Amino acid sequence: MDEVITLAHGSGGEKSRELVEHLFLPAYSNPYLNPLTDSAILTGGEKIAMTTDSYVVKPLFFPGGDIGRLAVSGTVNDLAVSGACPKFLSVGMILAAGLEMNVLQRIVQSIAATAKEAGVQIVTGDTKVVEHNSADRIFINTTGIGVFPAGRSIPPQKIEAGDCIIASGFIASHGMAVMAERNSLGFIPAIESDVAPLGKMVGGVLQDSENVVHAMRDPTRGGVAATLCEWVTTNTDILLYDQVIPVRADVRAACKILGLDPLFIANEGVVLFAVAQSCAKNVITALQKDSHGCHAVIIGEVRKGIGKVVALTEIGSQRRILMPRGELLPRIC
């Protein structure tokens, strides 16, 4: 294969076919993809979930992950928090001419490995190539399809007064890993992103019918703050217990140095739950059975209120959490 991507690789002709046959197909191979038809023909279900995300993270490789692992995990997690079982992914790539073939190969291997970890199949794809200066190396879109197992209840995505807010693990790790890498902050060891596909962890919670989940979300762009501000309703408040919010020591240190609040930093390996208080302990037990959920903890509660999100600080005062404005850090995912 060529050493770099050229415009011919996006032509639909010989070079396109070479890329498909020698790179994508060996990495992703499965019965749905292999016929290489215009559309993949899939076993569906009466009720299916569909979600899409484009990934433009910079740099492409960062401690703990890369754009490929991110592109699979982010979309799988969006399916999982809708209550569906993630099944199929499409991968659409926009490449800039001049991209090194070995970079593309590493990314494709990472997509394949993460898809395997997540139990999903790459069933269809598309590759476009633009001029060298018309895109920043590689952008990836993944669109996912999930199915709802028979009898599984779909979370209404509506919190209720009395709910417990649970975080499945340490927050802010992904955003700070990318930020530290991009700005060469030089932490030793490097801050690692926790980017991971969480379908199995979420499935473990949902398969126990005693777990009454009112809302689930993976708090990516805008962080925990944006998710909670979207969840809160006109007649509820969310109260966060500032002191128990799980943040890794290195991530907390980086946030302090940069003057950032971990609540506003993007996550790619965390799910937030709003669950009935009666089952909160049970949900935490289910989460802790999964390696990605072993630090799950109750971080707050929902009360009757007027639509505010507040954090109860160490000294007992309340800090108002508002919907993030502006852009803290572009191209985090």
Add this chain to the structure above:
Amino acid sequence: MDEVITLAHGSGGEKSRELVEHLFLPAYSNPYLNPLTDSAILTGGEKIAMTTDSYVVKPLFFPGGDIGRLAVSGTVNDLAVSGACPKFLSVGMILAAGLEMNVLQRIVQSIAATAKEAGVQIVTGDTKVVEHNSADRIFINTTGIGVFPAGRSIPPQKIEAGDCIIASGFIASHGMAVMAERNSLGFIPAIESDVAPLGKMVGGVLQDSENVVHAMRDPTRGGVAATLCEWVTTNTDILLYDQVIPVRADVRAACKILGLDPLFIANEGVVLFAVAQSCAKNVITALQKDSHGCHAVIIGEVRKGIGKVVALTEIGSQRRILMPRGELLPRIC
């Protein structure tokens, strides 16, 4: 709304929400999209089709269409030629900071109008913003889901000796429209792209069970030549009747001026069919009932052979058609 797109519009915070609530939702509104959950929850089917395409066409607006109409039509057509009935689309946008809001608005209106024309719904979406010089204004990914109506047979996408090759209409119009616009060739009137969603036209052919369709394809990048070279098998040849291949007079003139072969030019409003000879007339009648198929014609045949595609020229000689190499014209779709 702001006059230009800023990085904040991709932040997941307030500006992102503004874009969704004031631009996307009013344009695309439907019961699947409106809840704005992470994943759309859809009525599926036992067997579904999934396809993805990214669109990077330059310029964004060209005679007869724009990137929005293209992004809907291209994906709808990929579903249609798989035999499925196109139903749902996702729209993932990558915007460069500085993109004029009114350009985005025009594109979104075009997406909405084309989706309506095609009978599909935009059910989920995503918007990322990168720095001004990190992308060329706007790239769009659409991923589509189609369902197979009960009892409809799925074309095997395998041609057979004896098949007739049918083109649903004039070829090469899309590619030449974009090329003429990009190179300011100054045809008066301008060469128009025929970009259109063809799900209904294809459905009209498939609903008649007497129509034995062995293969269908929309010959986009690489043109008719690439599709036929992919179709031909080791024990068949495809013979094209050069003189009857339908090319609009203005498109033919432009091709002559530029020394290009219409067979290699991209199409976005044409479907090629390989059908049993016994039903060829019937298929043409079905196509001609649709406005996009009124110029449908038999352009060739499949014979026993050794895997060659040849065109029978005006003077009776044979011209070998090979899989396109290199890149004739990047960013055509």
